[in-house]
Structures are given as C-alpha cells and as structure tokens.
Amino acid sequence: MSTHVPETETETDTEAETEVEHSEPLAPAQEERMRKKAEARADREERARQEAAERATGDDDTVHLKVFRFDPEVEGKQEPRFDDFHVPYEKGMTVLDALIYARDTFDSSLTFRHSCRQAICGSDALFINGRQRLGCKTQLSDLDQPVRVEPLPHAEVEKDLVVDMDHFYDQMEAVEPYFDADELPDGELDEQRQTRENREKVKMSTRCIWCGACMSSCNIAAGNNEYLGPAAINKAYRFAMDEREGTERKQHRLNILEQENGVWRCQTQFSCTEVCPKDIPLTEHIQELKREAVKSNLKFW
Amino acid sequence: MSQSYDRGLVEDFGRWREFSAGMWAWVFHKFTGWVLVGYLFTHIAVLSTAISAAGQTQAIAAENDVYTTVITALESLLVVRILEVGLLAVAVFHILNGCRLLLVDLGIGLDSQDKSFYASLVLTGAIVVASVPTFLAGVFG
Amino acid sequence: MAERYSSFEPGGRRWLWQRITAAFLVVVLAFHFFLLHFVNHADEVSFLASSARMTDLTYYSLMVLFLITATFHGVNGVYNALENQGLTGTKKQVVKYTLIAASIVLVVQGIRTANAWAGLPTF
Numbered sequence: 001m002s003t004h005v006p007e008t009e010t011e012t013d014t015e016a017e018t019e020v021e022h023s024e025p026l027a028p029a030q031e032e033r034m035r036k037k038a039e040a041r042a043d044r045e046e047r048a049r050q051e052a053a054e055r056a057t058g059d060d061d062t063v064h065l066k067v068f069r070f071d072p073e074v075e076g077k078q079e080p081r082f083d084d085f086h087v088p089y090e091k092g093m094t095v096l097d098a099l100i101y102a103r104d105t106f107d108s109s110l111t112f113r114h115s116c117r118q119a120i121c122g123s124d125a126l127f128i129n130g131r132q133r134l135g136c137k138t139q140l141s142d143l144d145q146p147v148r149v150e151p152l153p154h155a156e157v158e159k160d161l162v163v164d165m166d167h168f169y170d171q172m173e174a175v176e177p178y179f180d181a182d183e184l185p186d187g188e189l190d191e192q193r194q195t196r197e198n199r200e201k202v203k204m205s206t207r208c209i210w211c212g213a214c215m216s217s218c219n220i221a222a223g224n225n226e227y228l229g230p231a232a233i234n235k236a237y238r239f240a241m242d243e244r245e246g247t248e249r250k251q252h253r254l255n256i257l258e259q260e261n262g263v264w265r266c267q268t269q270f271s272c273t274e275v276c277p278k279d280i281p282l283t284e285h286i287q288e289l290k291r292e293a294v295k296s297n298l299k300f301w
Numbered sequence: 302m303s304q305s306y307d308r309g310l311v312e313d314f315g316r317w318r319e320f321s322a323g324m325w326a327w328v329f330h331k332f333t334g335w336v337l338v339g340y341l342f343t344h345i346a347v348l349s350t351a352i353s354a355a356g357q358t359q360a361i362a363a364e365n366d367v368y369t370t371v372i373t374a375l376e377s378l379l380v381v382r383i384l385e386v387g388l389l390a391v392a393v394f395h396i397l398n399g400c401r402l403l404l405v406d407l408g409i410g411l412d413s414q415d416k417s418f419y420a421s422l423v424l425t426g427a428i429v430v431a432s433v434p435t436f437l438a439g440v441f442g
Numbered sequence: 443m444a445e446r447y448s449s450f451e452p453g454g455r456r457w458l459w460q461r462i463t464a465a466f467l468v469v470v471l472a473f474h475f476f477l478l479h480f481v482n483h484a485d486e487v488s489f490l491a492s493s494a495r496m497t498d499l500t501y502y503s504l505m506v507l508f509l510i511t512a513t514f515h516g517v518n519g520v521y522n523a524l525e526n527q528g529l530t531g532t533k534k535q536v537v538k539y540t541l542i543a544a545s546i547v548l549v550v551q552g553i554r555t556a557n558a559w560a561g562l563p564t565f
Contacts, residue, residue: 130318130319131319219324219327220526223526223527223528224525224526224527224528225528226528226530258454260525264454264456264457265525265526267327267526268323268327268402268405268406268414269323269324269326269327270321270322270323270324270414270415271321271323271324273323274321274323281411283323283405283411284408284411287405287406287408287411288408290406290454290457291406291407291408293454294454294457294458297454297455331523334516334519334520334523335520335523337516338516338517338519338520341512341513341516341548342544342548345509345548345551345552345555346551348552348555349551349552349554349555351489351492351555351558351559352554352555352558352564354489354558355558355559355564361489361490361493362490364488364489364490366489368489368492369487369488369489372484372487372488373485373487373488376484376485376487377485385479385484389475389479392471392475396468396471396472399464399467399468400468402464403461403464403465403468406461432479432480435479435480435483436479436484438483438485439483439485440485
C-alpha cells in the first residue's frame, strides 16, 4: 500500500541482540521457525542495503506525472489543462504518494481526495494511464511514464481530480443498502446469525468501498444515467443473497433490481470487474441477480 | 457555488486503446448485430421478388422468372460475393460470441470470458477463410 | 429513490426471450447458411429449387419460425441498444412503435414470400 519502506537497519540490529539471549534448548518446530526468521532477516538486510545503494546512486531518479487541472473559480484555470510534475521516486511509491508530494512541495492548490491511504476508504479512485485505479493501491513502478492522472470519467469534475459523487451515492441508496430482516429474533439482544456457507456467498460483495471506479468504467452507466450501475447492484446482491432477511424482503429487493434500468441494462462487458480494486466479481453478481429475477418471475406465472 | 466542468472529449481520451476483451466483444457483437438486422430486412426484400414470380408458370419452368433472374444477376457480381463472405464472417462471429454470452448468462466460465472471446475470433477467422473457395466459386468463370 | 425507477415495465421477460431465441437461432442460422451456401450454391438458385424446399411442410414451418424469432431477436436487440443509450419519453415510444410496425411488415412480407414458393395464397 502507500506506506513507505522503513529504514530497516536499526530495527534488525536490536532484534538480533535479543535473539542471542535464548540459550535454553528449543523444540524442533521452534528451531525451524527461528531459522526461517533468521533467513528472512538476512533477506531484509540485503534488500535494505540494495535500496540504500540505489538511493545513493539514483538521487535524480524522478517520476513524471501529468495531472489534469481545472478550477472553475479561478479565472485562467477554467480551461482544463495538464500540469507536469517531476517527483523524486522512492521505492514503494504509489500514485497517491506522488500526488501528495507534488501538492506539498510544488503546488498547494492541487486538489484530490484521499484519506486512509490503504485502499479502504475508497476516496482516491482516479483515471490513471487510461484506467480506473485507486491512487493508493497503484505502484508507480507498474506504470509507464509519463503517468497521466485524470479525474474519474463520466462524472462531473468539481476541481482538478475531484469529481461530483452525488449521483453515485444516490444510486447506491436507491437499492436500500442496509440489512432489514422480515422477522426479528424475540430477544432484543439476540444475535442474527448467518451460516458459514451464506457468509461465503456474500463475502466478496461486502468488500465494496464505494470508490466509484466500476461506475466510471461502465459504458452503459455513462450513456444512461438511470442505470443503477455495478456498485449499487453489487450492494443489492449483498443483501438479496443474505438468507437472514427472508423471502418477502428478497422479493422487494428483486422488484427494485428488475426495473428497466436495473440489472437488464448490464451488457456483460466486464469493464467493472476488470477495474474493481477489491476484486469483486461484479459481472458474476449481476448475472446471478438476473437469473434470480427471471426465476422469481417464472414462479409467479 | 462550485460549477462543474464537463470534460467532453478529454473524458474519452485513450479509452478505445484501453478496452479489455469483454468490451471489444460487446462492440463487435453490437456491430455484427446491426449488420445482421439490416441484412434480414434486405434479404426479405430481395427474396420477395418471388411473390411476383409466383404466377409465371412458363417463366419458372424456363428459369427466367423475375426471382431467378434477380438472384442470378446479383450472384454474378463479384462485389455481392465478397459482401457474402463478409456476411458469413459477421454471422459466424455473432453466433460464436452469442454462445459465449449464453454461457456468461448461465454463469458458466466467467473467469475465462476473455479467452472464449479470443477463441471465437480465431474460430471465426478460420471458418471464413475455409469458406472463401465455396463462396467465390464460379464468379470468375 | 426507488420510485425513480418504477417504470412498471420489467425488462426480464424480454431479456429471457432474447436468450431463448438466441439459443434457437444459433442452430437454425448455422443450418440456413450451411444448406444455402454449401449444400446448395447461392449462384445456382432458382424459383423451382426454392419452391421444392418450401413445399415441404417441416421446412416451411421451420423457416417461418426462423423468420419470426430472427425478427424478434434483431429488432429487440436494436431496441435494447437504444435503451442503453438512455432513450426515454416520447421519443422512446415513437421508436418502439416504429420498430413494432417494421417487424410486422417484415414478418408478413416474409410469410407471403414463403407462401409464393409453397404454392399457398399470398393474400
């Protein structure tokens, strides 16, 4: 993720000292573990040495960023343009790291969203080198230079890399994204337990971080603003497939999804599945909901 | 009071080169679909010359009724023959990719959807190349 | 928000029929191509030959069914494509009825042609 590789040398030194104190005989398994640890330590030290050497020689090693700029409130910035930033490269640097460096060092007006820096908060989905990715989860070493950073396509740009997410949130809310069981347990404090199998079924769908990458990649959502879009449908999947909610609630959820602009608009282009930073099999979930909807309709006939 | 800016074409920059297999499959499927619908309408229009040919018993026997002459005339044109090969390519791809989509709809093999797309492309190519002799037979003679 | 999506026209039935006709068409279109380009050659076509095929009741009904499913599959595909583009309101209604009218014309004309070969009235 976004954390820099720490200076490891000092740490390993102190560790080595403490290891020596173990003089009593060890169980074979423990010995094996110790040996592995020692090997790993040697590996780390070797890597740290290499990195130090690289740092010493490659001081002028920079990354070239081309960043989309636009500010409606400042005259002269209302015409969108690309700014170039040359950021000193450090091993393990992500696109977000580079943007933060550029903002803190070169241009404090450079605007973008970020928070946790570890692919959990979902605020830094960006269009990087022609693809929706999380800035904090994308290593600069994986990208061709110059690295082109743009705000998410198919959303209104507010400023620089910040887009209006309102419509996305509306779509998410349209599927009623909260647990709501038909029947509640008798005791107020009773738990509503889920079977392991059922949990496994919805597991991937619970991973969504509301970053909007899928929605931005979807060709249909781009052309048709009323289409619920992959994120919202996946959210609905998470609850519709949850057996604890009961059949009535599930039917209600399917009724929302089988509207004209619900699941049927999905054209199985797999764009959303490709870009999802949390590897959610979105297309698979949408397809399953289509089949569920058809099945429940056939039952009605 | 922030006003937002619609990026217009900037938004689509570089997109087509970034398309993945699934997206190309959709683009091709849609394109071939349009061609096939268009062809369906012209096909019926041309074939319906048979309606006016239906009464001409003598002409039919002599094989110079309206329908026979129109079709034979069309088939003697090289352009038509080449277009027919194109139609075959379009139809075969639409069939093969259609099978792929049916599998996707049934939730089968979603992980190898890109491979099945490439397979349908290769298979289409092979079938079309193998059919060229049959489709162009006699047009040069 | 949900009321925004309540068009009371669930697309599920059309989606399912598009798949059912697809499965049918895969087989019949392949057969059609094979029969009329490989078994019989397109340049040797004549009214007599077409007529000979069409008088067979099985072949006749297969071709009529082929025409109807192909028309549905094709026209519904076009309608879906336009729907995906976000076509709504009056325009959508106009397009819908135009497509339905075109389909009817196509199917009627196709059946008349088949009847001409089969020696049935072409009304």
